[in-house]
Amino acid sequence: xxxxxxxxxxxxxxxxxxxxxxxxxxxxxxxxxxxxxxxxxxxxxxxxxxxxxxxxxxxxxxxxxxxxxxxxxxxxxxxxxxxxxxxxxxxxxxxxxxxxxxxxxxxxxxxxxxxxxxxxxxxxxxxxxxxxxxxxxxxxxxxxxxxxxxxxxxxxxxxxxxxxxxxxxxxxxxxxxxxxxxxxxxxxxxxxxxxxxxxxxxxxxxxxxxxxxxxxxxxxxxxxxxxxxxxxxxxxxxxxxxxxxxxxxxxxxxxxxxxxxxxxxxxxxxxxxxxxxx
Amino acid sequence: xxxxxxxxxxxxxxxxxxxxxxxxxxxxxxxxxxxxxxxxxxxxxxxxxxxxxxxxxxxxxxxxxxxxxxxxxxxxxxxxxxxxxxxxxxxxxxxxxxxxxxxxxxxxxxxxxxxxxxxxxxxxxxxxxxxxxxxxxxxxxxxxxxxxxxxxxxxxxxxxxxxxxxxxxxxxxxxxxxxxxxxxxxxxxxxxxxxxxxxxxxxxxxxxxxxxxxxxxxxxxxxxxxxxxxxxxxxxxxxxxxxxxxxxxxxxxxxxxxxxxxxxxxxxxxxxxxxxxxxxxxxxxxxxxxxxxxxxxxxxxxxxxxxxxxxx
Numbered sequence: 001x002x003x004x005x006x007x008x009x010x011x012x013x014x015x016x017x018x019x020x021x022x023x024x025x026x027x028x029x030x031x032x033x034x035x036x037x038x039x040x041x042x043x044x045x046x047x048x049x050x051x052x053x054x055x056x057x058x059x060x061x062x063x064x065x066x067x068x069x070x071x072x073x074x075x076x077x078x079x080x081x082x083x084x085x086x087x088x089x090x091x092x093x094x095x096x097x098x099x100x101x102x103x104x105x106x107x108x109x110x111x112x113x114x115x116x117x118x119x120x121x122x123x124x125x126x127x128x129x130x131x132x133x134x135x136x137x138x139x140x141x142x143x144x145x146x147x148x149x150x151x152x153x154x155x156x157x158x159x160x161x162x163x164x165x166x167x168x169x170x171x172x173x174x175x176x177x178x179x180x181x182x183x184x185x186x187x188x189x190x191x192x193x194x195x196x197x198x199x200x201x202x203x204x205x206x207x208x209x210x211x212x213x214x215x216x217x218x219x220x221x222x223x224x225x226x227x228x229x230x231x232x233x234x235x236x237x238x239x240x241x242x243x244x245x246x247x248x249x250x251x252x253x254x255x256x257x258x259x260x261x262x263x264x265x266x267x268x269x270x271x272x273x274x275x276x277x278x
Numbered sequence: 279x280x281x282x283x284x285x286x287x288x289x290x291x292x293x294x295x296x297x298x299x300x301x302x303x304x305x306x307x308x309x310x311x312x313x314x315x316x317x318x319x320x321x322x323x324x325x326x327x328x329x330x331x332x333x334x335x336x337x338x339x340x341x342x343x344x345x346x347x348x349x350x351x352x353x354x355x356x357x358x359x360x361x362x363x364x365x366x367x368x369x370x371x372x373x374x375x376x377x378x379x380x381x382x383x384x385x386x387x388x389x390x391x392x393x394x395x396x397x398x399x400x401x402x403x404x405x406x407x408x409x410x411x412x413x414x415x416x417x418x419x420x421x422x423x424x425x426x427x428x429x430x431x432x433x434x435x436x437x438x439x440x441x442x443x444x445x446x447x448x449x450x451x452x453x454x455x456x457x458x459x460x461x462x463x464x465x466x467x468x469x470x471x472x473x474x475x476x477x478x479x480x481x482x483x484x485x486x487x488x489x490x491x492x493x494x495x496x497x498x499x500x501x502x503x504x505x506x507x508x509x510x511x512x513x514x515x516x517x518x519x520x521x522x523x524x525x526x527x528x529x530x531x532x533x534x535x536x537x538x539x540x541x542x543x544x545x546x547x548x549x550x551x552x553x554x555x556x557x558x559x560x561x562x563x564x565x566x567x568x569x570x571x572x573x574x575x576x577x578x579x580x581x582x583x584x585x586x587x588x589x590x
Binding site: 007010011012013014015022023025026028032034035038039043057107115116118119120121122123125126135276277 | 334335336337338353354355356357359360361364366368370371372373374375379383384386387388389390391394397435436573
């Protein structure tokens, strides 16, 4: 018996997905995630850490520094210390950043330079397996950031209610929304310069989404614009959870992200299909 | 013999692929039997890679019928690829992973169990003569090693058929022979091989049967020797008179052998007896700068069928 055809030779199991997802999905997302964790465990830690420190520095400079001058801010009828007001917003931002960095820069590299998705789509994987796997990896990074940031804010006494624990799953929801869209948007990019557009959009969203001051300071029309953007929903959702001032509108925020995730997954799968299964 | 044993692994009828106005593959028909080594021979841009991608269900057909391992690639991509080994034209190895991990991770994409994939990866490294490189980084491998690793990777799922797109393009002669040897062993073990190439020697070495493709269409089909018999003479006399004088000299040669082809750098005289043709050329008072008698090859078949050379 030769080395090529040993007695025990397994053939790949036939993917058992039926219905409309047949051809797109083989139910093996975990192999894509496992590959990402394998690579992540060996590299990338410096990049991962910079993403964690950015919001922490904002919290120190603005929360503690500016907070000393400002004192408190009103949030849903209660006075909240300034640092405790911006900490949840920064957590939402870090979830967004983690997801966006991963689903744009990392995905761009894998798509255009490493040709990783072509490799994956030469196997029994379908485009939805790949999209879901990459999004879950971005989520995992978002989870790391969220947990790290939560530890810092807890030590600083900025979580005012037990409901703050729920901010971690909420941060994952935010990351999921951004990651599912980010990958689809990345699929249109041809050069690294195109990535700048993404950061050009993220910077104002970060500064203006009621991150550092209440949205009521804006005129009505501009408020509506901000409220149409995803980060505002994320900020308000996490702020309600960490302050314990939970409003019925939290369901609206969750619904916003549920729709964003569903659209993003559909969009990304369609793009991967268009790119690699032409 | 049950009929299933000889049912084709891949069958196409009127297979067509258009990108906008451009027709990359223009209504081709072919059937590939189990265990056969089947080649698509043609120049760059003939539609070979597009055909391969349609077989692998990574490209959708515009029209026509295609059946791969009994499935329609239009909606059974994952099922088809589960049973195929794909070796793309440019090596697409995972440069973030070590040599052995490239095989293991790839095996996991097929949903194969980890302990099995680990064992199998070692066996395949041995087959690819890369055991010493198992922990090496991929970007440090030579071109031939990368190619062998890509082929080993394509074998991890024990495929019923291997799709090899230009398997030895860009390799030096020694690396090509090592690779041919490995592919030949696969063939002996009964794996169906489907390959594209623009090298006639590769097609002659590896293919039981091939189709000659040009501009998206099949222009001839048969075994390499049958194609040579049908479209060329037994021998070819190549004579060079210097670029400026080839045309003129060709007029003087007219009538010798069965057929004459004038290329920019040489004149080809097709004759069953090359030496006799050579003396005939000398008898006419022509003295070529260099001359050579060789056996006909698929290159000559291609030239005859399309009026162009394979390698531009």
